Amino acid sequence: MTLTACVNGRFLPLEQATVHIEDRGFQFADGVYEVVACLNGHFLDMDAHLARLERSAAAIDLLLPCPREELAGIVEETWRRNPFADAMIYIQLTRGVAPRAHLPAGELVPTLVVTSRELPSPSPEKLEHGATAITLEDFRWKRCDIKSIALLASVMGKREAARRGADEAFWLDAEGHVLEGCSTNVFAIIAGHLVTHPLDHQVLGGITRAMLIRLAREAGLEVEERPWSLDEADLTECMLTSTTNAVLPVCRVDDTPVGEGAPGPVALVLRQRMLQAMDALRETGNRNAA
Numbered sequence: 001m002t003l004t005a006c007v008n009g010r011f012l013p014l015e016q017a018t019v020h021i022e023d024r025g026f027q028f029a030d031g032v033y034e035v036v037a038c039l040n041g042h043f044l045d046m047d048a049h050l051a052r053l054e055r056s057a058a059a060i061d062l063l064l065p066c067p068r069e070e071l072a073g074i075v076e077e078t079w080r081r082n083p084f085a086d087a088m089i090y091i092q093l094t095r096g097v098a099p100r101a102h103l104p105a106g107e108l109v110p111t112l113v114v115t116s117r118e119l120p121s122p123s124p125e126k127l128e129h130g131a132t133a134i135t136l137e138d139f140r141w142k143r144c145d146i147k148s149i150a151l152l153a154s155v156m157g158k159r160e161a162a163r164r165g166a167d168e169a170f171w172l173d174a175e176g177h178v179l180e181g182c183s184t185n186v187f188a189i190i191a192g193h194l195v196t197h198p199l200d201h202q203v204l205g206g207i208t209r210a211m212l213i214r215l216a217r218e219a220g221l222e223v224e225e226r227p228w229s230l231d232e233a234d235l236t237e238c239m240l241t242s243t244t245n246a247v248l249p250v251c252r253v254d255d256t257p258v259g260e261g262a263p264g265p266v267a268l269v270l271r272q273r274m275l276q277a278m279d280a281l282r283e284t285g286n287r288n289a290a
């Protein structure tokens with residue numbers, strides 16, 4: 001089956017969708033990206049994703065190549081030209097093509113690439129038993145709030161996790177606080193409260209993170225955004241969030257069970273609430289119809 005990609009506004013068969021070898025994304029990871037979920041033609045928090053893309057771009061002194069509404073149209077059209085009702089749309093914006101030099105001469109034309117793939121979901125085994133994680137001391141840069149395409153540290157973290165048979169690596173700061181995962185935000189239930197690291201330069205402001213916090217408050221849970229660590233007394237559950245995982249319980253970290261070592265009641269309720277909101281969006285175009 002031929003998939004269709006969009007390169008600088010042109011729709012092409014995926015095999016023919018290429019960018020120049022001197023694109024600065026390829027040579028310097030000089031770019032930013034987004035991943036948006038589409039459920040049966042309805043995009044989950046498109047505005048928030050495009051706003052974050054604009055913020056990430058601005059942080060590296062790039063402008064979006066077109067107004068947000070136009071970009072949303074390109075994203076929708078890319079979804080429409082591909083065969084996946086539930087899709088993850090990848091949007092990448094780089095500074096453009098120029099002879100290789102850290103500081104390119106003159107104004108460049110940014111490169112915009114959009115693809116649509118089937119939205120993955122966690123396997124039944126992972127849902128039943130929960131995900132597993134390892135911890136690594138954070139060796140990333142100090143602007144993790146930018147959704148940069150420079151993901152080498154995340155790739156190394158994920159590879160190390162896989163080597164040790166785990167699904168995710170959690171980055172710890174020098175004091176042992178859990179910051180986030182390689183491609184996820186991380187939460188704990190501590191003394192019945194939902195706890196996650198506050199938004200700063202050490203974490204990406206996940207769109208699913210914001211959704212979970214909102215759903216948790218609606219469910220009457222107390223939410224604390226503060227540094228936390230895995231050895232805190234009264235820590236009973238752990239979970240991660242991302243566009244492709246929604247909310248997923250994490251039941252073992254560094255080979256030690258979290259709480260009872262099985263998906264906990266709060267994580268399960270929150271996952272159910274998130275799936276309900278996603279189903280409502282899929283069916284009615286309004287996630288609040290759940």
Ligand SMILES: Cc1ncc(COP(=O)(O)O)c(C=O)c1O
Nearest residue numbers: 183184185204206207208242243
């Ligand atoms: C480092 C990091 N944190 C968190 C997330 C989760 O973000 P979102 O919920 O917007 O998918 C991602 C997603 O790619 C990520 O790379």
